[in-house]
Amino acid sequence: MFNVFEVPVSSTALFILILMLAFAVVVVPPAVSVVRGWWAIRLRRWGVELRDARARFAARVREALRRFLDGGNTR
Secondary structure (H helix, E strand, O other), X not given: OOXXXXXXXXXXXXXXXXXXXXXXXXXXXXXXXXXXXXXXXXXXXXXXXHHHHHHHHHXXXXXHHHHHHOOOOXX
């Protein structure tokens, strides 16, 4: 009535599979944590650099606008 499929698996392959799963459970979470921490630090640094660049750009635009409105160097 039912089709039963049997897949022969050697004990060595099963043991290796169990070792790989155990390795993944032990190693992957700390590795992910390290990568997340690295990215958090990197993004924080980029945010600070972006903020500084935006402030420098705003100061340059403000100074250029002030010179333009004051008449510039032509008068």
